[in-house]
Amino acid sequence: MTAGFMLQSNLFTDAARQFPEGEETANAKYLIRGGFISKASAGVYSILPLGLRVLNNIVQIIREEMNDLGAEELLMPALVEKKYWEKSKRWDTDIIYKTGKSSNAHDFEYGLGWTHEEVIAAIAVNYIQSYKDLPSAVYQFQNKFRAEVRAQGGLLRGREFLMKDLYSFHVDSEDLNKFYAKVAKAYSKAFKRLGLKAMMVEASGGAFTKEYTHEFQVIHPVGEDIVYHCDKCSFAQNKEIYKPEHHADCSGKISESRAIEVGNIFRLGTRFSDSFGLTYLNSKGERLPVVMGSYGIGPTRVMGTLVEVYHDDKGIIWPESVAPFKVHVIDVSRDKKITAGKKVYDALQKAAIPVLYDDRTELRAGEKFATSDLLGIPYRVVVSEKTGSKVELKKRTQNSLKIVTQAELIRLVSSK
């Protein structure tokens, strides 16, 4: 979790009294009301300070899993010149935003990157010459742009959104398949750490490949996808490709569920290597096309999905691994100097526990508690005259309270 501490009186944002108008999904309603994000236009959001803390936690978990695969981080541009898209025959897709400096549309110079196979293939040509340079893998966290007609659902479907895109390079399909399986494992681990139950679902490769690809789907009624999954074996297919006969040899029952796609993995084969002349020399000195894979996770969509999965009617319930802070200290003592709360805040800081301290003196206790429930920080600590030198500890997931000493508090929130 991102280190840090913050006085709530200093926080740039504040929780709104009302839900935003015109938003239907829980993630848009709670994230906007809590001051995590701000809507700039349909499908386009600013990530506010509290939200950026959550997003950075999500990014860091994914980054660690990518590094564990041996992949190296880099950063490609959003302005992708027309010639790249023409090489791969993707200039004329509906999804692409085209950009120019002139008011004459014929002068469009760039397509805003909605995926980066073209750019990475062009880069890799400089660095992959021989089988000794393979396999290799690189990834980035970068904003993608997609001209979605229907951009709604908060962070679930954006026109601009953060993407982790990983690209891998191999001597042949066999080596790609080995890495593909490793990425699938890394994705499962990342989603687990993020607090999501993501099911690996077979899907169509779309414009990329004729082979099946795999999506990571979180079963949830607001999802746009429909998946068929077995209650007994790991069989799961997207509706697009679902055929009952593929599941003929299992006695399990198939359910139909709506689901949110939080990641996907593709075998690209030589589709982009061919367009960009990405080849290597094998040990016999023969020149062969590099075999590629492409693997995405949307960290902003993960953030939205987490709110869909983890909320109640009072607000968000962040999993500890991504919460903006671990502890929310609330001072409700009538002592306007709020020295008691400050002491607890200082002690938590000293123990390196990320903590938000509601030091605001002008609000009633009820208002502070309501905001705390909305923000969804895992542990709430209330300081008041009632508990003397002790404090009241409550988990956001539970209704029961504990009265604990400061030392017990530190021990309880430090564990795990």
Next chain:
Amino acid sequence: MTAGFMLQSNLFTDAARQFPEGEETANAKYLIRGGFISKASAGVYSILPLGLRVLNNIVQIIREEMNDLGAEELLMPALVEKKYWEKSKRWDTDIIYKTGKSSNAHDFEYGLGWTHEEVIAAIAVNYIQSYKDLPSAVYQFQNKFRAEVRAQGGLLRGREFLMKDLYSFHVDSEDLNKFYAKVAKAYSKAFKRLGLKAMMVEASGGAFTKEYTHEFQVIHPVGEDIVYHCDKCSFAQNKEIYKPEHHADCSGKISESRAIEVGNIFRLGTRFSDSFGLTYLNSKGERLPVVMGSYGIGPTRVMGTLVEVYHDDKGIIWPESVAPFKVHVIDVSRDKKITAGKKVYDALQKAAIPVLYDDRTELRAGEKFATSDLLGIPYRVVVSEKTGSKVELKKRTQNSLKIVTQAELIRLVSSK
């Protein structure tokens, strides 16, 4: 400095044998040849793994100085809807890239963010109501887009480039001026930590303000700006506004120098508050416009400037604060199992010293040394049979060598 360690045989990139064609500036030549960046198109670059390590170090130094000002980090989008620019009357600027999904230019929906006064003013309306909410400040690190006609000079002038933009909000000009002076100090400190001598230069406010603004300029012949500066007092003005009579009461000599602008600070006044209705209630209950400031540093341009300032004919000489690694271990022993180098590499890792280890067995010593000089890592450590269990230590800035034990090595590179 970013933690980490890397085997050079695993590195995705490799130094090129030649300088790139058509590049004139040192930063483009060395950064591309060294595999720090890759040119996607004029003024548009990918930041490759080695380069991202440098950029992250630059970003982290700037971030720490912004946090010390009490500013909070957030992240705004690149897609800025037309209505924002129309409100501030900046839709019809030459610098803006306009984007639409249709081939009809009349349907342009967005201007790509080349600065974010509009977006932040619109956000601030939600969170600034009273004088009690002021002053406040927020910042971001985000890619900006500018339709530069002349995009050359490597990272010095980009069409897409990373920007740190800070925005501040105040009750009046007096409070803005106080914060403005604090930011000037923070900038001076940041540039010093980054290894740059940046001079604070008076300049015109351009489209923003009629008051003087200040630029942070690094005197260097490749710079596009011309500044006049005194050798005795702190007087320094950009050529655009330079008038000798402003310096009448000092006996110092004025020099004319070319310089690279690495930062700037602006008093915006109420220019954007007025456009977006950003007001607050003072203690008497009167509604007044919020007074704003805007402050930029270009981390990618800083990276380019560092190479312009710190290089020799062999390559880059990174300041330690931003170097991709602190130590470059090079194994030139004839023992193809390279166990000796590995031992030193492991010991440095254990001491948490960021280290790149050239473990490649197929290259001659001379080639490895040339690449090491090109990459510009501060400390070079050579392991060979010649020095036995000791190693040869050389600073990139010096020609002299030292033969040291492993324990001495750790001590020497750990200090400072």
